[in-house]
Amino acid sequence: MEFSREALIESVSSQMPEKRWKHTLGVMKTSVELAERYGGDPERAETAATLHDVAKYWPVERMREIIEDNDLSAELLRYDKQLWHAEVGAFVAEKEYGITDREILDAIRFHTSGREGMTLMDKIVCLADYIEPGRDFPGVDRIRKLAKSSLEEGLIAGFDSTISLLLEKRKIVFPLTLLSRNDLVRALEEKE
Numbered sequence: 001m002e003f004s005r006e007a008l009i010e011s012v013s014s015q016m017p018e019k020r021w022k023h024t025l026g027v028m029k030t031s032v033e034l035a036e037r038y039g040g041d042p043e044r045a046e047t048a049a050t051l052h053d054v055a056k057y058w059p060v061e062r063m064r065e066i067i068e069d070n071d072l073s074a075e076l077l078r079y080d081k082q083l084w085h086a087e088v089g090a091f092v093a094e095k096e097y098g099i100t101d102r103e104i105l106d107a108i109r110f111h112t113s114g115r116e117g118m119t120l121m122d123k124i125v126c127l128a129d130y131i132e133p134g135r136d137f138p139g140v141d142r143i144r145k146l147a148k149s150s151l152e153e154g155l156i157a158g159f160d161s162t163i164s165l166l167l168e169k170r171k172i173v174f175p176l177t178l179l180s181r182n183d184l185v186r187a188l189e190e191k192e
Contacts, residue, residue, distance in 0.1 A: 002098050005046075011097075012050055016057050024053055026132030038151055041121075048107040048125045049099065055088040063088045079174050086112045086164045099137070114159065114180030123151040130158040137161070152184045159184075 002009065013021045031049035035042040055063060063084045067077060072087050085135050090109035093099040105134030107125040110118070114126055123178065131144045140162045159181035 002142065008047070008050055012054050015054060020053060020056060021132050023132060024050065026134045027052060027080050027128045030128035030132045031124050034147070035130055035153065037148075038120065038124065039123050044101060044104055045107075045121060045124050045128075047099070047101075047123060048104045048111075049128060051089060051099070051104075052108050052111045052125055052129060053089065054092055054097075054108075055085040058085070058088065060084070066091060079172060083174055086110065086137045091166065110176075110180075113174050113176040114155065114184075115176055116179050116183040117182065118155075118184070120151075123155060125149055126157065130161075132155070134156050152188055154180060156184050157190075 012024070016024070020076055028046050028049040031045040033046035034040065043084065060081050063081075066072065067074065067084065068086050070091060072091060076087055086109055090105045093108055094105055099105055103119055103121040105117075106119065107121040110122050111125050111129050115122065118126070125181055127147055127155040128145075131140060131147055139157065143154050143157045145160065146157050159177055162177060163181065
């Protein structure tokens with residue numbers, strides 16, 4: 001089953017509050033802009049961005065069931081529930097929306113945590129989620145500025161912001177976020 005762009009937007013927007021849909025629209029627009037700037041595929045980036053939060057407002061138990069019943073990353077269940085929607089969203093994108101493009105599915109799956117060896121699509125959607133125009137948190141303007149010249153620098157600043165906030169609140173940091181950040185730093189150091 002293949003969804004037209006309009007049908008996809010209609011279906012996804014119906015699953016979240018208006019405020020979250022406005023965020024999604026911002027991520028869609030920003031993903032297209034980043035794809036155009038950095039040589040990605042704007043249409044595919046927009047599709048990933050449209051679906052990135054599709055499961056965000058699903059009941060926690062429904063997400064837990066999908067993770068457990070489909071042998072998804074069970075490790076996630078040991079961490080903050082805010083991370084679950086990304087894994088579930090990728091599953092839903094494939095099973096309910098017929099997305100078969102692995103890069104789109106992975107960009108959805110890793111938009112909250114990143115991963116080692118992030119693809120261009122991963123970087124675009126993850127960074128767009130940080131810097132879309134509706135985002136307002138300390139340091140977002142610096143991340144936006146960095147994103148104009150480097151996806152990697154923007155992402156490192158974004159991950160640093162997330163990690164600092166979690167440390168400040170004495171929360172557990174998802175290990176993949178640290179690994180993602182370190183991998184980006186290492187890759188930049190190797191370029192120099």
